[in-house]
Amino acid sequence: MKDVKITIQETTNNTIIKFNTNQILINGGSYEYNNIDEAKNAPLAQQLFYLPFVKKIFITANFIAIQRFDILEWADVQEEVKEQIEAFLNNGGIVVNEKTNSSKKEAIEIYAEVTPNPSVMKFGSNKSLTQTDVEYKNIDEANKSSPLAQAIFNFPFVKEVFISDNYISVTKYDMVEWNDVFAEVRTFIREYLVAGKIIIKELPNKEGNISANKTEEPQVKLEGIPGQIVDILDEYIKPAVAGDGGNIAFRSYDADNKIVSVVLQGACSGCPSSTATLKNGIESLLKEMLPNQINEVVAING
Structure with a gap:
């Protein structure tokens, strides 16, 4: 991981602050840790728990939320924490060792739903896919950003792919009907997720990829x-x-x-x-x- 930048974002809870990153931290889903013992698979969280004011840590694909004890205010320490996280990531530190439980396959279900748009089918999942909505208009936009979207574009009838929290919306060309192909797409997405493959490896570049809209x-x-x-x-x-x-x-x-x-x-x-x-x-x-x-x-x- 190179040139990681952190931006600080306040939340509605004044004991919790978010440290947003410009790069993907984990492969989908999220992790919550209440103490250092729970964070055995998360080197970054373990390091942060050594700070005496850290109460709870929540890690997602593109931000780290930290809840503090009431012994101080965030204004006194947030810049120091930001620098510590940036240094850890830029030195190649592992955020979460997601291969710890790789021998046990995750029970993932994918269901298909029709939408008001006849060209679009929604594929819902019981697995959290991303904390940041991403949309790809073609395979070129997906190439550098999302291996999952890129793989879905390999179906010749796929026109656009939208990935949200727990579902994927796929837009097709008029060359086929969803009744003929939705089962194949559903099976493909499920097998991809069960295999633990990367969903999103980096967020779309706002400057160089305007049509791949990043909404957060x-x-x-x-x-x-x-x-x-x-x-x-x-x-x-x-x-x-x-x-x-x-x-x-x-x-x-x-x-x-x-x-x-x-x-x-x-x-x-x-x-x-x-x-x-x-x-x-x-x-x-x-x-x-x-x-x-x-x-x-x-x-x-x-």
């Missing part, structure tokens, strides 16, 4: 109307669209014209009903909850 919570918490919009989307909209294999991400708010721009992904992207969803669902809700602040909601790449 802003590292700087938004305030005012944009912050309220994000909260409403997270609480009321995202769970509903995720159930249909899609995702909606806040992109911007034009205060002068009161226009909200969002990104539609997965099953939502290109869905025939997406316009109705925008106007009758998202736009109406935002207008109701933020009176006189919203004139229109537009999808910039929907």
Whole structure:
């Protein structure tokens, strides 16, 4: 792991702080440790537990969350912890030894669900796949970032791949019907995950790969109307669209014209009903909850 950079993000719990990384730490899923004994398979967590104020550690693919005891404030030590994590990672330290239990195959189930978009099938999993939603429009975008997405693109009928927390939405070309191929894709994804292969090895490059949209919570918490919009989307909209294999991400708010721009992904992207969803669902809700602040909601790449 080279040139790892850490950014600090506060959370709603003032005892917990997140250290976001610009590189993938683990191959999907997450790990939680309450003490140094539980962290035997996690060298980084073991090292952090030697800090007397560390109470609990939570490790995901692209961030480390640490809960502190009340003996001090994060403002006093967060930069020191950031530097320690960066040094550990840049020196090639192992975050989690994920091969510890490799002899015992994980019980993974994959189920297929139709979505409102007839071109998209949702493949749900009982395994956490990523903490950061990623979307790939073609195999070239997936090559450097996600071996799983790259492998799915080897099916000739696959047009786009969207990977979220516990599901994968696959968009097909019109050359086939899902009834003829979904079972094959479902089996392939399950066998890939059971084998413990890498899901995402690095996040899409925002500068060099614009269309591979990386959507995650802003590292700087938004305030005012944009912050309220994000909260409403997270609480009321995202769970509903995720159930249909899609995702909606806040992109911007034009205060002068009161226009909200969002990104539609997965099953939502290109869905025939997406316009109705925008106007009758998202736009109406935002207008109701933020009176006189919203004139229109537009999808910039929907």
